Amino acid sequence: MLMFEVVPVTPFAQNATLVWCDETQEAAIIDPGGEVDRLLNHLATKQLKLVKILLTHGHIDHAGGAAELKATSGAPIIGPHKADQFWLDGLGQQSLMFNFPEAQPLTPDQWLNDGDQLALGNSSLQVLHCPGHTPGHVVFYNSESKIAQVGDVLFAGSVGRTDFPKSNQQDLIESIKTKLFPLGDDIQFIPGHGPRSTFGEEKRNNPFVGSQQFG
Template sequence: MNWRSITAFLFIGPEKEDEFWLQGLPAQSRMFGLDECQPLTPDRWLNEGDRVSVGNVTLQVLHCPGHTPGHVVFFDEQSQLLISGDVIFKGGVGRSDFPRGDHNQLIDAIKRKLLPLGDDVTFIPGHGPLSTLGYERLHNPFLQDEMPVW
């Protein structure tokens, strides 16, 4: 079934570097024992600095590669709320062992793009509890200059 034939919605994003994930949907659906789905091509790819409106809220798009090469997060400056997906978690960071993932890129994106948003920014991760960037700056072991020895 062609999803575009049953909806008037535009498919927006992700960042173009994640296109290979969308093209791999048929194989991924078979791998998980699901009905095969067709590859998707967005009507518009998201890019760093884009703005996406959801109702009355406008979200800024930040490209934060590492978990995947095209991972994006969404920031609402007015409410100081970040939708971080699988980039950062309370006490952790996203996996980078997926195809084209890169742990160093992930940490760099967090330090260069997310932490400068401010300590008071609350983030909603893809899994687990909410946290703030300030708490993670101080307590997240992946963001410290020296990793703890376990």
């Protein structure tokens, strides 16, 4: 089974997520936005072997530490969808804009598409392409653990911003309603920032996408 641990990083308290197979100890880090030494220390404490670096999208607080983590560990960078290449090309500019440590533009070792499966030890993560916050945003889902890492698509009581270049609010709402909610009310999700919730809770009470909004 896959295990998950959240490690908030960067001044934006972005939820970098350690995910690992409890049988093989093979691990991935989803959205290493920064504080790479801290993330590596967490891996070492748990005696985990980092084999993949996964990105939900190309914003600096999610991808800013990816190149450094790859250089240190040798693990490949996988994701997001290719539509976010322009964000990854601009990581240096983003780091200056938000006063983050300098980040270099990067191209992942592998782009992801909707429906892809990523092996991790004896388990796997399903990839869902969920555009809206960014055009290439992806979500990582494990049915066995009933957990999804949704990046900045959905939050407890809120949804992702759509005031960035190539963001689209209609696409975002459609992603949540047609890709995430059908996974099941009991699925727990880890957002890019803030506390966990479940799709059922958000379907019932989230003022942006819940039953109060859509009936």
